[in-house]
Every structure is written in structure tokens, then in C-alpha cells.
Amino acid sequence: MFVSFIICERLFLFKPKFYIWRINMALQLGRCLLRYHRTKANMTQERLADRLQNELGLTVSSTMISQYENNHRPMSPLVMRGICIILGCSEADLYEWPH
Structure with missing residues (x-):
């Protein structure tokens, strides 16, 4: 899993020349590969x-x-797992994970 780092502020320790950076990690969902x-x-x-409905009981139009597929909506974990079962792939294969 890849994360994007955003530098948000620096915190000074005892001496001003020594400091550390506080980093917020922003996890982003990439392009859908469905x-x-x-x-x-x-x-x-x-x-x-049809296969999602008939084989797994998931109603997805x-x-x-x-x-x-057009990145207008993210998949729920349940739908994602059902699609992986039908297509024979893993959940990580369904989205690009940006660096």
C-alpha cells in the first residue's frame, strides 16, 4: 500500500536549529481498474x-x-469482494494505488 506524504508543520525541540517534521499521511484511492x-x-x-446477483445474491446494476469503472463512485467492500470472486482477482487489483 502506498501513501502520499504532506508536510504540515515543523515542531521545534529544545534548540531552534534542531527540529522534526510532523507528517500527515493522506491515503488516496487511485483509478479504478475494473x-x-x-x-x-x-x-x-x-x-x-447478472452473475453477482445469481451467484452471490448481490444486487448491483x-x-x-x-x-x-468511470470513478464516479467507489465500490463498497462487499461489492468489491463479490467482483473479485467472479473475476478471479484480488481487491488490490481493482484500483491503482498512487505513490
Whole structure:
């Protein structure tokens, strides 16, 4: 997992020339790679939605899958796990994780 570092302030210790930096880590979700894995599995959005419903009981519309693929909505952990089961990939494979 990669994190982005943002320098937010410096804190002085006993002598002004010695200081440490306080760093906030901002974890960001990158680009969704669902379309890549879905097309690699030779599956349409409609077929993926049908398999999620029929095999796992998850109601996800093809419109929602399109929203995931275009980064308009993040996937919930449950939907992400279901998609991984159907497509045979891991959760970490579904998003780019920026440095």
C-alpha cells in the first residue's frame, strides 16, 4: 500500500536549529481498474451484474458497474469482494494505488 506524504508543520525541540517534521499521511484511492479486469475476463457489464446477483445474491446494476469503472463512485467492500470472486482477482487489483 502506498501513501502520499504532506508536510504540515515543523515542531521545534529544545534548540531552534534542531527540529522534526510532523507528517500527515493522506491515503488516496487511485483509478479504478475494473474495466480492465472485466474485459480481460471477456464479460460485459450486464453479465457481471447478472452473475453477482445469481451467484452471490448481490444486487448491483450495470449502471452502477459503469459508475465504478468511470470513478464516479467507489465500490463498497462487499461489492468489491463479490467482483473479485467472479473475476478471479484480488481487491488490490481493482484500483491503482498512487505513490
